[in-house]
Amino acid sequence: MDNQFTVAAYSSHLNEHRLMGSRDIKTGEVFLPPRPMNPATYSTEMEWVEFSGKGTLVAFTNVLSGPTAMIAAGYDRKNPYTVGIVKTAEGPMISAQILGVDSTDPASIKIGTPLQVRFVDRGEGDSRKTFLAFEPV
Amino acid sequence: MTVKKLSRGVALVGAGMSKFGGFKGKSSRDLFVEAFVEMLGTVDKGIDPRKIEALYVGNFSSDLFEGQGQLAPILANWTGLTPIPATRVEDACASAGVALRQGILAVASGMYDIVLVAGIEKMTDLPTEKVTDTLATAADQQYEIPAGFTFPGFYASMATAYMHTYGATPETFMKVGIKNHNNGSLNEKAQFGAKITTLMEARKASAAKKGLPIPEWADEMAFLHDDKANPVVAWPMRLYDCSPVSDGAAVVLLVSEELAGKFSNSPIFVAGTGHASDGALHDRDTLTSIPAAKLAGQQAYEMAGITPADIDFAEVHDCFTIAEIIATEDLGFFKPGEGGRMAEDGETSRDGEKPVNLSGGLKSKGHPVGASGIGQVVEVWKQLRGEAGERQLPGQLRFGLTHNVGGTGQTCVVHIFEKRD
Numbered sequence: 001m002d003n004q005f006t007v008a009a010y011s012s013h014l015n016e017h018r019l020m021g022s023r024d025i026k027t028g029e030v031f032l033p034p035r036p037m038n039p040a041t042y043s044t045e046m047e048w049v050e051f052s053g054k055g056t057l058v059a060f061t062n063v064l065s066g067p068t069a070m071i072a073a074g075y076d077r078k079n080p081y082t083v084g085i086v087k088t089a090e091g092p093m094i095s096a097q098i099l100g101v102d103s104t105d106p107a108s109i110k111i112g113t114p115l116q117v118r119f120v121d122r123g124e125g126d127s128r129k130t131f132l133a134f135e136p137v
Numbered sequence: 138m139t140v141k142k143l144s145r146g147v148a149l150v151g152a153g154m155s156k157f158g159g160f161k162g163k164s165s166r167d168l169f170v171e172a173f174v175e176m177l178g179t180v181d182k183g184i185d186p187r188k189i190e191a192l193y194v195g196n197f198s199s200d201l202f203e204g205q206g207q208l209a210p211i212l213a214n215w216t217g218l219t220p221i222p223a224t225r226v227e228d229a230c231a232s233a234g235v236a237l238r239q240g241i242l243a244v245a246s247g248m249y250d251i252v253l254v255a256g257i258e259k260m261t262d263l264p265t266e267k268v269t270d271t272l273a274t275a276a277d278q279q280y281e282i283p284a285g286f287t288f289p290g291f292y293a294s295m296a297t298a299y300m301h302t303y304g305a306t307p308e309t310f311m312k313v314g315i316k317n318h319n320n321g322s323l324n325e326k327a328q329f330g331a332k333i334t335t336l337m338e339a340r341k342a343s344a345a346k347k348g349l350p351i352p353e354w355a356d357e358m359a360f361l362h363d364d365k366a367n368p369v370v371a372w373p374m375r376l377y378d379c380s381p382v383s384d385g386a387a388v389v390l391l392v393s394e395e396l397a398g399k400f401s402n403s404p405i406f407v408a409g410t411g412h413a414s415d416g417a418l419h420d421r422d423t424l425t426s427i428p429a430a431k432l433a434g435q436q437a438y439e440m441a442g443i444t445p446a447d448i449d450f451a452e453v454h455d456c457f458t459i460a461e462i463i464a465t466e467d468l469g470f471f472k473p474g475e476g477g478r479m480a481e482d483g484e485t486s487r488d489g490e491k492p493v494n495l496s497g498g499l500k501s502k503g504h505p506v507g508a509s510g511i512g513q514v515v516e517v518w519k520q521l522r523g524e525a526g527e528r529q530l531p532g533q534l535r536f537g538l539t540h541n542v543g544g545t546g547q548t549c550v551v552h553i554f555e556k557r558d
Binding site (some may be wrong): 007030033047048058059060061062063064066067068069070071075077081083085092093094095096097111131132133 | 265266267268270273279280281282283284285287289290293294295296297298301368369370371372373374417418419420424449
């Protein structure tokens with residue numbers, strides 16, 4: 001089998017601002033991130049499927065003490081960011097940064113909030129990389 | 138599913154640990170020797186270390202923390218065990234629990250009669266953000282970490298899900314930290330072995346000494362709500378909700394059941410062992426429970442032929458305060474959603490219905506990540522043998538449980554130990 005549903009392929013789609021998962025041709029089950037094999041049936045007959053980018057917030061946190069990559073992106077204790085788990089309209093859940101919320105006021109962020117995908121570009125030229133994010137609709 | 142049994146019984150006949158803390162100038166091997174020497178002194182009838190047939194070492198990331206790969210043969214060499222087989226086992230913060238299970242299976246299989254199992258981590262050589270990055274390698278590097286997740290962030294997200302589902306508050310989590318510091322204040326091996334009230338007094342004294350305004354807090358909860366004294370790391374997890382960055386080593390000596398009496402007057406028997414795995418946090422049906430922990434617990438209870446009600450006390454993986462609450466539910470001590478209230482009501486305190494983390498837990502004792510799973514077993518060994526000193530739980534103790542988690546529950550190992558009459 002020649003696996004095309006790789007991390008690199010997913011990232012390449014993300015760089016084009018498309019949220020792509022895989023779909024089991026036999027069962028119709030969708031996967032995000034894309035999987036080359038349905039772990040329930042072991043079928044490898046998959047196709048690409050573009051996600052709508054709609055979802056809801058199921059868990060979140062405001063990070064004041066971040067990893068070096070987020071510090072490099074400009075975040076710190078005075079400028080925290082929000083990260084969470086989003087349930088997509090298509091079903092799968094995914095980890096993503098949450099934009100468009102007040103990351104200094106947790107009481108203002110509500111689980112269940114409807115979200116829409118946002119693509120965040122970091123870096124320039126060949127080193128530009130797109131990161132997955134969502135924001136309230 | 139048929140109940141899995143070991144082919145032959147396995148017993149603990151020795152246990153030791155270094156102090157947990159930040160030890161500048163001490164490397165993994167130095168800490169290991171300290172734990173090893175203490176272990177030798179706990180074998181009631183003595184043992185010639187040259188009789189040890191194999192070594193299993195739980196260690197998360199000596200490669201990144203110390204720039205050292207292939208750690209196990211070095212540790213074997215430093216303790217006079219060369220040329221026995223020496224194996225390093227890595228499953229993040231559950232490394233030592235998994236190493237213990239490998240040691241148990243090796244003895245149960247009949248391959249070896251006498252096996253040494255260790256857990257070790259040397260974390261404090263790196264600056265905090267590098268420690269954060271190193272710990273983050275335990276998560277999914279492709280699909281979790283790029284979102285901005287950190288380990289405090291993962292558990293904080295489980296906490297917001299738990300709050301949303303069950304109505305807990307940040308104060309619920311703070312109560313767990315207060316309790317574990319109370320317990321740890323009785324543990325001479327603990328990194329932060331002091332009550333929160335003692336730490337508050339120390340801060341006041343320090344301010345007075347420096348001629349700074351002396352902070353006033355009405356009580357522990359006021360201190361824990363103070364953003365300066367207890368800063369948010371990843372809301373709602375604050376500094377005192379998080380286990381510290383630590384160095385430490387812990388070891389236990391395993392023998393086949395029939396040899397136990399040859400080495401020990403009071404051996405501790407392995408009654409049950411369970412081990413399960415899982416995918417990324419976002420790929421689970423629930424964020425308010427750790428499915429692998431439930432499964433590992435069920436396996437261990439079934440093998441031991443007991444229920445959660447039979448457990449006298451437990452050492453659980455409180456890497457964050459929310460994790461302890463979820464653990465007490467996953468292990469069946471309390472119903473889903475009741476762990477928070479039980480913690481608030483003191484049911485997991487020393488004098489509660491189900492004492493949890495008598496050692497102070499990872500929070501107060503320290504969390505040298507690859508060592509913690511064996512550090513927990515050292516506490517169970519001491520409590521069951523009646524050798525826990527000031528923090529000895531009174532009464533007749535029979536069953537103690539350990540619960541060791543890797544990542545957010547990609548790995549979980551549960552062991553049940555028994556003191557027989």
